[in-house]
Amino acid sequence: MLMISVLLHISANLIAHTPDNSFLGFVSEEAARADVREEELEPETYKKDRMAVVYGKQDYMWQGKSEYVEVISEELETHATVYQPPGHSSNLPGSITNHGLLSQEHFLRLLRRAKVFVGLGFPYEGPAPIEAIALGCVYLQPKFDPPHSSDNNDFYKGKPTTRQISSQHPYAEEFIGRPHVWTVDMANRTDVKPFTPREFTCEGMLERVRGYITHQDFCSKSVPTWPPESALRMHLGPLGQSCVSVCRRSSLVCEPALFHHLNSPSAFTRLGLGCASMGQEDYHLFPAYNPWGRHCGLQQEPLLFSCAGADPSHRRLCPCRAHPPGQVALCPDCI
Numbered sequence: 170m171l172m173i174s175v176l177l178h179i180s181a182n183l184i185a186h187t188p189d190n191s192f193l194g195f196v197s198e199e200a201a202r203a204d205v206r207e208e209e210l211e212p213e214t215y216k217k218d219r220m221a222v223v224y225g226k227q228d229y230m231w232q233g234k235s236e237y238v239e240v241i242s243e244e245l246e247t248h249a250t251v252y253q254p255p256g257h258s259s260n261l262p263g264s265i266t267n268h269g270l271l272s273q274e275h276f277l278r279l280l281r282r283a284k285v286f287v288g289l290g291f292p293y294e295g296p297a298p299i300e301a302i303a304l305g306c307v308y309l310q311p312k313f314d315p316p317h318s319s320d321n322n323d324f325y326k327g328k329p330t331t332r333q334i335s336s337q338h339p340y341a342e343e344f345i346g347r348p349h350v351w352t353v354d355m356a357n358r359t360d361v362k363p364f365t366p367r368e369f370t371c372e373g374m375l376e377r378v379r380g381y382i383t384h385q386d387f388c389s390k391s392v393p394t395w396p397p398e399s400a401l402r403m404h405l406g407p408l409g410q411s412c413v414s415v416c417r418r419s420s421l422v423c424e425p426a427l428f429h430h431l432n433s434p435s436a437f438t439r440l441g442l443g444c445a446s447m448g449q450e451d452y453h454l455f456p457a458y459n460p461w462g463r464h465c466g467l468q469q470e471p472l473l474f475s476c477a478g479a480d481p482s483h484r485r486l487c488p489c490r491a492h493p494p495g496q497v498a499l500c501p502d503c504i
C-alpha cells in the first residue's frame with residue numbers, strides 16, 4: 170500500500186502541472202540517442218509507414234470516439250494496443266489492428282514505425298505522448314473546450330486543484346506544439362475546401378488594376394493623394410516593433426502612401442506625445458518617438474518612408490488602413 174501511494178504521488182507530478190509543485194519528471198526515450206541514430210540510418214529498421222497508433226489501452230477510453238478513429242483509419246493503417254481478456258472479442262472498429270497489451274519494447278517498436286500517435290482524451294498527461302514524439306511521431310490530441318476541471322469532470326472532481334485542463338496533454342500542447350503536437354477539435358469534421366483569395370481571381374486582379382490606373386499618379390512630384398487621408402488609421406507602435414506588425418495586430422495593413430500625413434509635429438500632438446525636442450533626419454524608421462529624452466523624429470527624405478524595420482529605442486508612427494476581404498492592396502472606401 171505504501172508503495173502504491175508513493176507511486177501515485179510521484180505520478181501526479183510526472184508533468185509540470187502548476188508552479189505550486191516542483192517538477193521531478195522522468196526520463197523518456199531520447200530522440201538523439203546514439204543507437205537510435207544508427208537505426209535511423211538503416212532504412213529497414215527505422216522506416217515510417219502510413220500508420221497511426223491509438224493511445225488508449227482499455228476499451229472504455231475508446232467509447233464515443235469511433236467516428237473520430239474511423240476518419241483517421243480511412244487515411245492511415247490504424248493500430249491499437251487495447252487489453253483483451255482471454256476469450257473476449259474486441260469492441261474496436263473492424264478497421265483497427267489490435268495488438269493487445271504490448272511490452273514496452275514492442276510498444277516502442279510500433280511507435281517507431283508509426284507517423285501519428287492519436288490521443289483520445291484519456292489518460293491525461295501520461296508519458297506515452299512524450300515517447301511517441303521522441304520516436305518521430307506526430308501527436309494528435311483533442312482540445313478540451315470548455316477545459317476539463319474539478320467542476321465539470323469526474324476524474325478531477327474532489328481533487329484539490331483548480332487547474333483548467335485545455336487538452337489531453339497540456340504540456341505537449343503548450344511547450345512542444347507544432348509540428349510535433351497538433352491539438353484539434355475532435356468533433357469538428359469541417360473539410361478543408363479549395364480556396365482562392367479574391368485578389369488572385371480574374372475579377373480581383375481587374376479590380377486592383379482598375380484602382381491603380383484610376384488613382385495612382387506617377388508624373389506628379391507632390392505627395393501621393395491616394396489612398397485618401399480618410400483611409401488613415403494612425404497607430405503608435407511599441408518599442409522595437411515595425412509598422413508591418415503594428416498594423417497586422419489590429420487586422421490592418423501598413424500603407425506607405427499615407428506616411429506623409431504622419432510626418433509633422435501635429436501628428437505627435439494627436440497621439441498625445443509631448444516632444445522635448447524635434448528634429449528631421451534621413452532615417453528609415455522616422456517618423457518615430459524616442460521616450461528617452463522625449464525626442465520626436467521627423468523623416469527628411471520621403472523616399473525612405475518604410476513600413477518595415479524597428480529598433481528598441483523608437484516607437485514608430487504607423488499609417489495603417491483597412492482592406493476589403495481578399496483585396497489587401499485596396500481600401501474599402503477608395504476603390
Ligand SMILES: *[C@@H]1O[C@H](CO)[C@@H](O)[C@H](O)[C@H]1NC(C)=O
Nearest residue numbers: 314354356357358359360361
Ligand atoms: C470547425 O472548424 C472550422 C475550420 O477551422 C471553423 O471555421 C469552424 O468554426 C469550426 N466549427 C466549430 C463548430 O467549432
